[in-house]
Amino acid sequence: MQLTQRLITCAALAACLGVPARATAQQQDTTRGVRIGLTYQPGTKPGVVVFPVSGAGGDSLQAIVSRDFDYGDRIEVIGGDAVQETARQQAAKNAVDFTIWKSLSAAAVVQISVTGSTAHVNVYDVSAKKVAASHDVPLSGAPNTEDWRMSVHAMADQIERWITGVRGIAATRILYVRGNRIYVIDADGFGEHPVSEPGTVLAPAWSPDGRTIAYSELVRTGWNVVIRDLATGREHSVTTTPGGLNITPAFSPDGQWLCYAHGVENGTDLYMASASGTGAARRVTVGRGSDNVSPTFSPDGARLAFTSGRAGHPEVYTSDVDGSNVALLTPFNFGDQNYRSNPDWSPDGRLIAFQSQLDGRFQIMTITLRDQTVKQLTSEGINEDPTWAPDGRHLAFTSSRTGVKEIFVLDAESGRARQLTHDPGARLAAWSHSTSAP
Amino acid sequence: MTGKTRLLPFLLLAVSAAVACSHKPPVTQPAATPGPNQDSINAENARRDSIARADAARRDSIARAQADADKLRNAKDAATKALTQVIYFDFDSDALKDDARSSLDAKITILNANPAVRLRVAGNTDERGSDEYNLALGQRRAASAKRYLTDHGIAGDRIDIISYGEERPVATGHDESSWSQNRRDEFEITAGADQIKGAP
Numbered sequence: 001m002q003l004t005q006r007l008i009t010c011a012a013l014a015a016c017l018g019v020p021a022r023a024t025a026q027q028q029d030t031t032r033g034v035r036i037g038l039t040y041q042p043g044t045k046p047g048v049v050v051f052p053v054s055g056a057g058g059d060s061l062q063a064i065v066s067r068d069f070d071y072g073d074r075i076e077v078i079g080g081d082a083v084q085e086t087a088r089q090q091a092a093k094n095a096v097d098f099t100i101w102k103s104l105s106a107a108a109v110v111q112i113s114v115t116g117s118t119a120h121v122n123v124y125d126v127s128a129k130k131v132a133a134s135h136d137v138p139l140s141g142a143p144n145t146e147d148w149r150m151s152v153h154a155m156a157d158q159i160e161r162w163i164t165g166v167r168g169i170a171a172t173r174i175l176y177v178r179g180n181r182i183y184v185i186d187a188d189g190f191g192e193h194p195v196s197e198p199g200t201v202l203a204p205a206w207s208p209d210g211r212t213i214a215y216s217e218l219v220r221t222g223w224n225v226v227i228r229d230l231a232t233g234r235e236h237s238v239t240t241t242p243g244g245l246n247i248t249p250a251f252s253p254d255g256q257w258l259c260y261a262h263g264v265e266n267g268t269d270l271y272m273a274s275a276s277g278t279g280a281a282r283r284v285t286v287g288r289g290s291d292n293v294s295p296t297f298s299p300d301g302a303r304l305a306f307t308s309g310r311a312g313h314p315e316v317y318t319s320d321v322d323g324s325n326v327a328l329l330t331p332f333n334f335g336d337q338n339y340r341s342n343p344d345w346s347p348d349g350r351l352i353a354f355q356s357q358l359d360g361r362f363q364i365m366t367i368t369l370r371d372q373t374v375k376q377l378t379s380e381g382i383n384e385d386p387t388w389a390p391d392g393r394h395l396a397f398t399s400s401r402t403g404v405k406e407i408f409v410l411d412a413e414s415g416r417a418r419q420l421t422h423d424p425g426a427r428l429a430a431w432s433h434s435t436s437a438p
Numbered sequence: 439m440t441g442k443t444r445l446l447p448f449l450l451l452a453v454s455a456a457v458a459c460s461h462k463p464p465v466t467q468p469a470a471t472p473g474p475n476q477d478s479i480n481a482e483n484a485r486r487d488s489i490a491r492a493d494a495a496r497r498d499s500i501a502r503a504q505a506d507a508d509k510l511r512n513a514k515d516a517a518t519k520a521l522t523q524v525i526y527f528d529f530d531s532d533a534l535k536d537d538a539r540s541s542l543d544a545k546i547t548i549l550n551a552n553p554a555v556r557l558r559v560a561g562n563t564d565e566r567g568s569d570e571y572n573l574a575l576g577q578r579r580a581a582s583a584k585r586y587l588t589d590h591g592i593a594g595d596r597i598d599i600i601s602y603g604e605e606r607p608v609a610t611g612h613d614e615s616s617w618s619q620n621r622r623d624e625f626e627i628t629a630g631a632d633q634i635k636g637a638p
Contacts, residue, residue, distance in 0.1 A: 203570055222600050245577045248570050265581040268574040291574035307571055314571050341568040
């Protein structure tokens with residue numbers, strides 16, 4: 001195929017794909033280091049072409065990485081058969097023709113080849129016509145196993161950081177409750193399996209290292225907080241406040257502490273115990289007979305947000321981790337009923353996501369810590385129990401928009417939503433921290 | 439004993455029989471049929487009456503025992519029913535309404551008459567509200583009933599509480615008629631159920 005012919009093809013392709021012409025000024029902004037210099041602007045995503053991948057599991061790998069970029073909502077994957085055919089030819093010749101990709105408004109080209117259990121990744125800056133990043137990334141296990149998929153996700157997250165400056169969230173998992181068990185599912189919707197014994201279980205939470213989970217389980221004496229090691233399946237109950245209600249555990253960001261709600265006959269208060277759930281617990285809230293549940297730590301571990309009924313109905317409050325300096329976070333009279341609950345502190349510390357009732361239905365909202373600006377994120381169906389992804393941009397939550405409860409993922413910036421689970425009755429999601437932190 | 443001595447009694451019997459046969463008894467006219475003897479009739483009637491009276495008394499006593507048993511069982515059933523009668527709450531509230539107080543008052547009377555009886559109060563909520571906050575609300579509803587009972591003299595160690603939050607609805611609709619049935623305390627008799635007596 002002649003070059004001119006190919007250019008025409010690609011130009012036509014670009015028109016067909018409806019790829020918007022991008023501001024060239026932005027693409028020419030190159031910065032030091034591995035970053036290409038494409039800062040994300042709302043409504044503008046850098047276009048990226050992912051070349052076909054040679055080596056074991058290459059097709060899967062290309063598909064997984066492309067989907068991870070798509071789900072990350074920071075990169076627009078430029079795809080289609082013609083693009084892939086062109087990419088395949090260039091990959092075979094190991095010669096990247098930047099002119100074509102520039103005409104397609106691509107900012108970067110990702111070329112990956114697999115040798116043994118190593119993926120060699122080249123990220124090309126299309127504007128600068130050069131390699132922007134070149135790395136060998138280890139892959140785990142045989143192609144398409146759960147470990148291998150997670151290592152590919154970790155690689156995709158890394159590539160996303162090279163391109164956009166922000167690490168992706170593909171190498172993460174989400175806990176949720178369905179029926180009588182806690183399940184875990186990869187952020188891309190694969191690898192779903194139960195991680196608790198059958199029982200009446202609620203409120204799962206991750207430890208920061210992702211190795212341990214905690215959840216509430218109904219037992220004869222009430223509710224226990226159970227801590228489970230995911231690798232070994234070993235479980236033990238938190239014994240710091242035996243009997244009664246022990247629910248809504250949350251690990252501190254440094255992994256040292258476990259905050260949870262405990263109550264017997266005089267309301268429910270927050271308690272702080274060691275992360276092992278043994279020894280003595282320190283009471284955090286003084287609810288005077290009201291309900292104080294669902295704690296969430298600020299990213300620096302110094303503050304808590306929680307649901308409290310101390311004013312007669314549930315609202316979101318903040319306090320220091322020792323219980324001092326309590327402040328009502330959601331003091332505004334919005335919504336048609338006074339019911340705001342289930343806070344989750346964003347990883348960047350700026351926002352708290354929570355649920356608020358509107359027209360008798362819960363919707364997901366965020367509120368800024370600095371000036372209490374409230375933003376409504378959902379309106380379709382009933383939406384509850386938000387949990388932030390580590391990128392501070394995506395949220396998972398329970399939604400009834402399909403008629404049954406399922407976990408959905410929402411990009412808080414673009415408003416794009418996708419359904420994560422596909423069996424009815426999924427609820428109470430908890431997004432892990434990054435499982436591939438550098 | 440030899441064979442001869444064993445035969446001796448039989449020989450003696452045979453001789454005496456022969457003697458008897460030789461003396462035929464004199465033929466006598468049959469006696470005139472005796473008329474009814476009032477005394478024996480009276481005696482017989484008295485005997486029958488006495489049997490009938492005894493029977494009646496026995497029947498009465500069985501019936502009385504039966505009735506007593508029924509009464510006891512009914513009283514036990516009624517007491518059990520009153521003890522396990524469900525109480526209901528308003529939305530997001532653990533306040534005891536008037537009919538809930540009446541129901542708890544009835545339980546107090548029975549608990550006082552049955553010191554061996556223990557109760558487990560299970561607090562429940564409707565599906566609205568946060569799943570997690572509802573566990574605490576259910577706990578508060580159960581505690582509210584327990585507090586009422588203990589404030590009226592029932593020992594605290596006789597009342598267990600637990601919350602099921604919104605996890606165990608009795609009505610699965612998504613409207614007020616279902617929700618109102620689900621906002622409730624249930625009462626389970628955990629000890630002394632067999633010997634429950636009605637209130638005196």
